[in-house]
Amino acid sequence: MNNSRRTFLKVAGVSAFALTTGVAGAAQAKIIGTYEQGDKALKAKRWAMVIDTRKFTSADDYKPLIDACHKAHNVPAIPGNQEIKWMWLDHYDRVFTDDMNANLPDKFKKGMFPLLCNHCTNPPCVRVCPTGATYKMHDGIIAMDYHRCIGCRFCMAGCPYGARSFNFVDPRKFIADPVPNPEYPTRMIGVVEKCTFCAERLAKGLRPACVEAANGAVMFGDLDDPNSDVRKALAENFSIRRKPSLGTQPGVYYLI
Amino acid sequence: MVERLLTGSKRYYMWLGFLCLLILASFCVYWTQLTEGLGVTGMNRDVSWGLYISQFTYFVGVAASAVMLVLPAYFHHYKKFKRMIIFGEFMAIAAVVMCALFIVVDLGQPQRAMNVMLHPTPNSVMFYDMIVLIGYLCLNLVIGWVTLEAERLDMDPPKWIKFFIYLSVIWAFSIHTVTAFLYAGIPGRHYWLTAIMAARFLSSAFCSGPAILLLLMFVLKRLTGFNPGEEAVKTLTKIITYAMCINVFFYCLELFTAFYSNIPGHMEPLIFLFAGHGGHVAWVTYWMWAAVILAFASLAMLIPPSLRDNMKLLPYALGMLVLASWIDKGLGLLVGGFTPNMFEAVTPYVPTFREIMVALGVYAIGALVLSLLWKIALDVKKGSGHFGEGE
Numbered sequence: 001m002n003n004s005r006r007t008f009l010k011v012a013g014v015s016a017f018a019l020t021t022g023v024a025g026a027a028q029a030k031i032i033g034t035y036e037q038g039d040k041a042l043k044a045k046r047w048a049m050v051i052d053t054r055k056f057t058s059a060d061d062y063k064p065l066i067d068a069c070h071k072a073h074n075v076p077a078i079p080g081n082q083e084i085k086w087m088w089l090d091h092y093d094r095v096f097t098d099d100m101n102a103n104l105p106d107k108f109k110k111g112m113f114p115l116l117c118n119h120c121t122n123p124p125c126v127r128v129c130p131t132g133a134t135y136k137m138h139d140g141i142i143a144m145d146y147h148r149c150i151g152c153r154f155c156m157a158g159c160p161y162g163a164r165s166f167n168f169v170d171p172r173k174f175i176a177d178p179v180p181n182p183e184y185p186t187r188m189i190g191v192v193e194k195c196t197f198c199a200e201r202l203a204k205g206l207r208p209a210c211v212e213a214a215n216g217a218v219m220f221g222d223l224d225d226p227n228s229d230v231r232k233a234l235a236e237n238f239s240i241r242r243k244p245s246l247g248t249q250p251g252v253y254y255l256i
Numbered sequence: 257m258v259e260r261l262l263t264g265s266k267r268y269y270m271w272l273g274f275l276c277l278l279i280l281a282s283f284c285v286y287w288t289q290l291t292e293g294l295g296v297t298g299m300n301r302d303v304s305w306g307l308y309i310s311q312f313t314y315f316v317g318v319a320a321s322a323v324m325l326v327l328p329a330y331f332h333h334y335k336k337f338k339r340m341i342i343f344g345e346f347m348a349i350a351a352v353v354m355c356a357l358f359i360v361v362d363l364g365q366p367q368r369a370m371n372v373m374l375h376p377t378p379n380s381v382m383f384y385d386m387i388v389l390i391g392y393l394c395l396n397l398v399i400g401w402v403t404l405e406a407e408r409l410d411m412d413p414p415k416w417i418k419f420f421i422y423l424s425v426i427w428a429f430s431i432h433t434v435t436a437f438l439y440a441g442i443p444g445r446h447y448w449l450t451a452i453m454a455a456r457f458l459s460s461a462f463c464s465g466p467a468i469l470l471l472l473m474f475v476l477k478r479l480t481g482f483n484p485g486e487e488a489v490k491t492l493t494k495i496i497t498y499a500m501c502i503n504v505f506f507y508c509l510e511l512f513t514a515f516y517s518n519i520p521g522h523m524e525p526l527i528f529l530f531a532g533h534g535g536h537v538a539w540v541t542y543w544m545w546a547a548v549i550l551a552f553a554s555l556a557m558l559i560p561p562s563l564r565d566n567m568k569l570l571p572y573a574l575g576m577l578v579l580a581s582w583i584d585k586g587l588g589l590l591v592g593g594f595t596p597n598m599f600e601a602v603t604p605y606v607p608t609f610r611e612i613m614v615a616l617g618v619y620a621i622g623a624l625v626l627s628l629l630w631k632i633a634l635d636v637k638k639g640s641g642h643f644g645e646g647e
Contacts, residue, residue, distance in 0.1 A: 081300035081603055094599035100520065124443055130382035131371040150371050151294075151364020154382055156304040160444025162598035166304060166364060169295035189293040190364025246443040 040205030044222035046121075046140040047197055048251040049208075050233045051114060055217035059089055059112040066114075068213035072198065074186045076174035084165040086195045087116045087210060096254075098243060116210075117142060117163040117195035118242060118250030125155035125164065134192070140223070140251060141197045151190040160246050164194045197251075223251065257401075257408060260635040261628055267479075268631065275624045282617020285610050286361060294364055297611040302603035303594040305362070307615050310590040312358035314464075314582060315622070316435045317457060319351035319392060321465020323428035324495050330421050336488040339642050342407075343476075343484075344469055345400040346629035348428075351465075352393040354622035361614050381437045388431045395424040400629075408636045432457045439593065447525035447592040450513075456506045457585070463499035464581035466492050467574040472626075474571055482634055483644055490565060493574075497558040500577055504551055507584070524600070525592040533595075533602045540591045547583035550576040 037043065056062055069075070069087045076084050089112040092104065096113075119142050125134050126142060133149035136142055156164045170189045179186055184200060187193055197220075198208035206212070211220040221228035230253070233239075239253040289296050299306045322344040328334040329341055360366050377383050399420055406413040436454035443449065470492060473484045514522035529544045531537070557563045557573035564570070597603050607615075637643045 081302065082295055083301060085301070090599060094601055097598075097600045126379075128380050128382070128442070130377055130380040130386075131368075131375045132377045133371070133375075148368070148371055148375065149365065150368045151366075152359075152362070152382065153304045153364070154380070154438075156301075157445065157593075158442050160598055162302065165301055167293065168297075168299070169293045188365075192364075243444065248443065 037203060038205075042202045042205055042207070044139050044228075045224035046222060046251070047119065047202075048140070048221065048223035048230050048253065049116075049119075049197070049211070050219040050230045050239065050253045050255060052217045052219070052233070052237075052255040053111075053113060054255060062089055062112065062114050064213045065210040065218070068209040069116075069195070071180040072201070072209040073184050073196075074175050074179045074181055076171040078169060078171070078174045082166075082168035084167065084171060084193065085115075086165075086193075087114060089114055096240065096242060098245065099240075113254065115161070115163070115242075116252060117197070118161050118248065118252045119195075119197055120251065121249035122247060124158040124160065124246075124248060128154045128158040130154060137199065139202075141199050142194075143196055143199055144191075144193055146185070146187050146191045146193065149191040151192065153192060155192055160243050160248065161250070164192050166190075166192050257405065257632050257636065260632050263635075264631060268627075271627060272624065275620050275627065278620040279617055279624065282613050282620065285613040286617060289361070289610060289614060290366070294362075296608060298606045298608045299611075300603060300605065302597035302599075302601075303591070303605035305590055305594065306605055307590075307607040307611050308358050308362035310586045311615055311618070312355050312362070313435055313438075313457075313589065314586040315351045315354045315358065316389070316432055317461030317585065318465045318468060319348040319355065319389075320428040320432040320458070320461045321469070322348040322396065323425050324462050324466045324492070324499075325469075326421060326428070327425050328491070328495075330418070331425065334491070336485055336491060339637075340469075340473065340484040340488050340492075342400055342404055342633045343473065343630060344466075345396045345403075346633060347465075347469055347472070347626060348396045349393060349400065349629060350622045350626035352389055352396070353625050354618050355389060356393075357618045357621060358615075361618065381434060381441060385431075385434045385438060388427065388434050392424070392427050392431050395420055395427055399424055404633060404636050407640050407642070410640060429458065432461050439589075444598060445593050446521040447589075450510060452506055452509060456503065456510075459499050459503040459506055460581045460585055463496045463503055464578050464585075466496050466499075467578050467581075470496070471571060471574050471578065476630070476634075480634055481644060482637060486567075489567075489570075493558065493564055493570065496574070496577065497555070497564065500551070500555060500558065500581075503581065504555065524596050528595050528602065529588055529592045538591075538595075538602075538604060539606060540587060543583045544588055547580045547588070550580035550583075554580060 066087045066089070070077075073086060075086050078084055092108040092111060092113055093099070095115055119140060121140065123134075123136060123142050126136050129135075130152060131148050131150055133145045134142060134155050135145070151166065153166055156166060167187055167189050171187050175186060198206070198210075201208060208220055211218045219229040219233050221230040223230060225231060233255065234253060237255045239255050241250045241253055244250070297306060297308075325337045325341045325344040329337040360369060363369055372383065372386055399417060402417050403413045433454045436457040439445070439448035440450060440453035470489060473482075473489070476482050477484070511526065514526055527533070528538070529540060532541050554573045554577035557569055558577070563573075591605060594605065595602055634643075
């Protein structure tokens with residue numbers, strides 16, 4: 001079942017093509033079957049991210065990462081508390097809520113830290129989703145099927161990291177026209193969305209947009225490969241994760 | 257029996273007309289929610305569930321509460337409840353209809369609701385909740401209809417219905433347990449992550465549901481003269497009193513664990529609900545304190561037998577009890593669950609006018625279903641002679 005779900009982006013593209021060119025019948029015949037990753041695709045058993053927060057001195061340093069992410073995924077800029085966020089910043093005590101240390105250096109007291117979906121090994125959002133619209137891929141990425149999501153928002157209640165956003169209003173009204181990235185679908189009203197670890201870019205052999213924009217300050221690789229960048233970074237540096245005691249096993253690590 | 261819906265007093269038709277108008281008005285508001293999105297509600301990224309889901313939760317409890325009549329009547333052969341039982345079963349049907357509608361109005365993509373069945377996902381508690389609610393609806397429809405038909409024909413109900421009645425007793429517990437599991441299995445929501453959630457849900461349901469039923473029976477008595485029987489009312493009031501004592505006790509257990517352990521995560525939602533945050537008191541705090549006062553006041557009027565058996569005071573005591581339990585489960589549960597949010601910060605939530613209108617519409621549909629079902633039941637009771645005093 002996962003295999004067929006994984007193709008939804010592809011299916012969406014092909015369907016749009018089929019609908020506009022009137023070859024729906026022929027196109028449907030083509031998309032039946034299993035999906036194989038292309039030769040160029042970046043592959044891993046368990047994708048993970050290591051953010052070297054020591055290399056960022058201010059909130060402005062993170063801006064290129066967030067801009068790259070939000071542009072690559074046509075994330076709308078909705079004002080107010082019904083907003084959509086894939087990657088954003090907050091203070092240390094809001095990001096690492098378990099660490100209730102009032103006597104931290106100023107760097108932590110005042111500094112900003114990036115937040116995104118943790119792509120957990122044991123994702124509560126996947127556990128609670130009643131339709132399988134959010135699911136774990138073979139490489140550890142937690143993906144979303146925007147076409148199956150019924151908008152019940154159980155996943156938002158379930159996610160301990162506040163990583164998910166719901167389209168309370170029509171997001172297309174809050175995206176530039178033409179859209180920043182025509183290759184990535186815009187979303188409809190009433191569905192949940194979040195960071196995808198750029199699964200669509202990995203399939204084309206590209207690293208995630210934020211990783212590319214970070215000039216080496218964010219590493220991305222296979223956690224199951226002892227020789228990967230992320231494993232080396234974790235072996236050589238002290239790292240922390242958000243809310244580790246919940247047993248979700250987040251795939252995003254922070255070097256502090 | 258359906259034909260009995262067509263013969264009613266002028267007042268009966270005016271009541272139905274009023275409900276239909278209310279439903280129509282709220283449907284217009286719901287239409288704007290459908291086109292503009294759930295942005296018209298007060299919900300937001302951090303408080304992603306609100307009034308709709310809390311009302312859903314409350315009415316699952318009301319639906320389950322029918323068991324407080326069925327269990328004594330069929331497990332303990334307490335015959336005094338037999339006259340009232342059909343009203344409890346029909347109220348359960350109306351409540352389950354409301355639950356389903358509260359879920360639908362809460363969905364971002366309601367036209368995809370059937371995806372829950374098209375893509376069954378057994379790891380999600382919502383999947384089981386759907387199964388138990390549909391099952392409970394069917395059970396009550398079959399049991400209610402068959403027993404009422406038997407009463408109309410002045411016969412004993414067929415033997416096979418006993419099996420479904422016993423099943424419905426267990427089923428009633430299951431619907432509210434599974435609904436509690438929607439909340440109690442979520443890591444990171446401190447207010448909900450508690451093993452006593454299902455027990456709290458059941459105890460609050462078993463006091464508030466029968467209390468609502470009794471209040472409606474009093475209205476019915478005044479309007480139609482139907483008498484549920486004084487002995488039955490007194491027994492049910494005792495059940496309500498015990499359930500409310502247990503409900504308040506369970507809530508106090510939560511307070512002990514949170515504050516004696518001194519774990520911030522456990523304390524913070526309670527502090528927010530009852531004392532606010534950072535010097536600011538949210539609207540919900542006033543409601544929570546009102547619930548505390550109402551809960552204890554209702555117990556003060558229900559525990560002493562002399563006050564409990566006073567039929568003049570009883571409606572007030574039950575009304576206060578219903579309001580207290582509604583604030584606890586219909587407001588506090590959701591607000592406390594989402595506050596503080598996942599970043600240990602406070603994002604305010606206030607239901608909007610449109611949100612309240614849509615909820616009122618669902619209430620009106622529930623009232624309409626209840627009125628129609630009770631009309632049938634009353635007419636049958638009239639025909640069978642189980643209507644007035646001492647018949």
